[in-house]
Amino acid sequence: MFLGLLSATAQGGSVTTDRKPIESWLTDMDGVLVHEGQPIxxxxxxxxxxxxxxxxxLVLTNNSIYTPRDLQARLTRMGFDVPEHSIWxxxxxxxxxxxxQRPGGTAYAIGEAGxxxxxxxxxxxxxDFAPDYVVLGETRxxxxxxxxxxxxxINDGARFICTNPDPTGPSVEGALPAAGSVAAMISKATGVDPYFVGKPNPMMMRSALNTIDGHSESTAMIGDRMDTDILCGLEAGLETILVMSGISTRAETERYPYRPSRIVDSVADLIDEI
Structure with a gap:
């Protein structure tokens, strides 16, 4: 096994281990299923x-703007048949x-319908009256x-939660400031760092697994980002598959101290495995 790992790394391939067959799948949306508003x-x-x-x-996204129903409608227009309950x-x-953490609590939320x-x-x-939490999400x-x-x-004692740490988000015009950037501004003003729930926190993976009654040893996570999708899947104990249809390149993967289980061009290469 050790020699096999060395061989894969030396050849520039992905690290592979003996795992159970994949019985459930988690996949990122942007960069994996769609790119710039078009299906991959x-x-x-x-x-x-x-x-x-x-x-x-489950189709996963760090974007907290839209409800699953909104995203289902968006995907349907692009030719996808994804049930609302399959979006996380x-x-x-x-x-x-x-x-x-705190059933029946109160929150001051910055965000949209999602x-x-x-x-x-x-x-x-x-x-906004003495809430248990300030919850920061995405909004335009x-x-x-x-x-x-x-x-x-927050200065008065509310706990600070943020849906995701992404500093920017994509748009057809270019990058947009996202929740992570606004969280940094609030942290600078308060001296309080938020707890980020979304990727790369493996909490996102574990909650997704619980939703579909999946098991880490037989679940794969597909993503296009090493620093969120792959890291999150790795820390949750999943098989990780990096696709080249989003923002990552093969050369960039060498900069990270961890590797995906596999690298493929796109999810089209995985159809025959299902």
């Missing part, structure tokens, strides 16, 4: 094969984390007033 070739067929196989799967967002993971709907669904009350309309309110509430 072979991705709709990959999802179709997953559905027909009966194997449990950082907002859902954050809501699950909060209800596990976050507020998830919090309401677990029984949280949204309030961050306001100075809302950020100031968050700073003051």
């Amino acid at each position: 070739p072979g991705a709709p067929e990959f999802i179709s094969r997953l559905r027909s196989s009966g194997k449990p799967f 967002t950082a907002a859902l993971a954050t809501a699950q984390f909060l209800v596990d 976050l507020t709907t998830a919090l309401h669904a677990v029984g949280y009350v949204l309030s 309309t961050y306001s100075f007033e809302a950020i100031t309110k968050a700073v003051r509430l």
Whole structure:
């Protein structure tokens, strides 16, 4: 086994280990299934094969703006047949984390429908009066007033939670400031760092596994980013598959001290494995 690992690394390949057959799948959305608003070739067929196989799967995203229903509609327009219950967002993971920590709590939320709907669904009350938590998510309309309110509430003792640490997000016009950047501003003003629930926190993977009753030793995580998808899957004990259809390149993978289990061009290369 040790010689096999050395051989794979020396040849520039991915590290492989003896694992159980893949019985459930987790896949990132942007860069894996879609890119710049268009389906990646072979991705709709990959999802179709997953559905027909009966194997449990989830489409994951750190984006907390949209509800699963919103994302389902977006994917449907691009030719994907993804059930609403097969979409797992950082907002859902954050809501699950909060209800596990403090059932029936209160939160001051900065975000859009994806976050507020998830919090309401677990029984949280949204309030700016002495809330248990300040919860920061993604929005296209961050306001100075809302950020100031968050700073003051945290200074008064509210716990600081952020859906995801991404500093920027994609758009057709270019990069946009995302939750991680706004969290850094709030942290600078308060001296309090948030707890990030989304990738690369393996908490996101574990909550996803619990949702589909999956097991780490027989689940694969597909992603296009070494620093979020692959790291998160690795720390959760999953098989990790890096695709070249997003932002990562093969050369960039050599910069990291960890390796994916495999590198493939796109999810089209995985269809026959399902």
